[in-house]
Amino acid sequence: MKQSVWEQEYRNVDSLWGFNPNNILSQYVDMLPESGKVLDIGIGEGRNALFFAKRGFAVEGIDISETAVERCLEFSKEHNLNVKASVQDITSFEIEPNKYSLIILSNVLNFFPDRDIKIIIEKVKNGLLKNGLVYISAFDDKEPGRKKAPEKYEQLAEHTFYNERLNMFLHYFTRSELEGFFADYKMISLSQSYSLDISHGQPHYHSTLEIMSQKS
Numbered sequence: 001m002k003q004s005v006w007e008q009e010y011r012n013v014d015s016l017w018g019f020n021p022n023n024i025l026s027q028y029v030d031m032l033p034e035s036g037k038v039l040d041i042g043i044g045e046g047r048n049a050l051f052f053a054k055r056g057f058a059v060e061g062i063d064i065s066e067t068a069v070e071r072c073l074e075f076s077k078e079h080n081l082n083v084k085a086s087v088q089d090i091t092s093f094e095i096e097p098n099k100y101s102l103i104i105l106s107n108v109l110n111f112f113p114d115r116d117i118k119i120i121i122e123k124v125k126n127g128l129l130k131n132g133l134v135y136i137s138a139f140d141d142k143e144p145g146r147k148k149a150p151e152k153y154e155q156l157a158e159h160t161f162y163n164e165r166l167n168m169f170l171h172y173f174t175r176s177e178l179e180g181f182f183a184d185y186k187m188i189s190l191s192q193s194y195s196l197d198i199s200h201g202q203p204h205y206h207s208t209l210e211i212m213s214q215k216s
Contacts, residue, residue, distance in 0.1 A: 021051035022106055024189055024210050025135055029055060031188075031214075032133070036101030039127065041093075041120075042108035043085050046072035052102070053081035062088035090120055095127035103127055106137045113169045114160055121181050128215045133188065135212050140192060141172045142207035178211050185213035 025048055032038075036057055040049045043061025045068055053059045053076060061083065063069050069085045076083035090108070103124045109117050124134055139145075141159050149170060153161035159172040175192065189212040197206050 019045070019047045019050070021048045022104075022135070022137055022210070024137075024191070024212050025104065026051065028133070028188060028212060032057065032101050037099060038102045038104070039095065039100045040104045040106075041090050041124075042104075042106060043072055044068045044106075046075055046083060046085070048104050048106060049083050049085070050075060050079070050081060053083045054079070057082075057101075059083045061085045062090065062093055064089055090123075091116055095123045097126045098129055100127050100132055101129055102133045102135065104135050106135070108138075109136065109173070110139050110171055111169055112171065113162075114157055114171065116169075117171060118181075125215065130215060132215045133212060134182070134185070134215070135210070136178065137208060137210045138173045138178070140207050140209040141174050142192075142194065143172050144205055144207070145170075146172045173209055175209060178209055182211065182213040185215055188212040188214055 029052070034056065038049070038052045038057050038059045040059060040061035043049050043063045044065075046061070049059045049061050049072060059082065061072065063072075063085065064087065066087050069087050072083065072085045091112070095103075105120075105124065109120065112120065128134060146159070149155070149161045153163050153170065155161055159174065161170045162168075163170060175190070179187075179190065189210065191210050192208070193210070194205060194207045197204055
């Protein structure tokens with residue numbers, strides 16, 4: 001995926017995703033130990049990272065967009081929060097094993113091919129401590145754009161496409177697929193939602209799966 005795609009997205013708006021954390025994350029924050037470390041993959045401008053930093057957690061994050069990382073660091077400095085963020089690509093970023101109490105992948109995995117998704121999830125699972133939590137939010141196969149995808153992009157698998165113009169992959173998850181990645185974990189929450197997104201661009205709908213699982 002071209003870095004320039006996301007860089008342009010962030011530069012076009014003052015805030016791409018807003019500053020409210022994902023509801024599931026705020027709902028289960030008390031499951032984390034007080035000394036827990038959080039890794040936010042696709043940290044963006046920090047909406048989830050800042051939430052955890054305000055509660056005293058040490059937060060690290062990466063994002064492919066330099067503009068997003070700069071904004072996140074500015075906001076954390078402005079509020080005197082402990083957030084470390086850097087410009088990195090998750091496909092080459094090494095996650096330290098057995099380090100984190102929570103790893104976040106919010107609106108990240110949809111933009112990788114199947115083989116990379118599996119590798120990323122394995123890296124995430126290895127990076128969690130015992131009883132650590134993983135949170136994933138991703139567009140599912142009910143996403144409005146899924147129906148039109150075969151007409152617009154090269155189809156690589158049942159729910160995976162390639163946008164040649166943007167050099168970007170698009171993968172739409174099924175519920176069973178996402179559950180299967182964490183079959184050996186304790187399921188904390190799994191939900192599907194269809195909602196209007198007014199956080200960026202013209203109002204549009206998204207169909208989203210959210211999963212929170214705990215390493216045993």
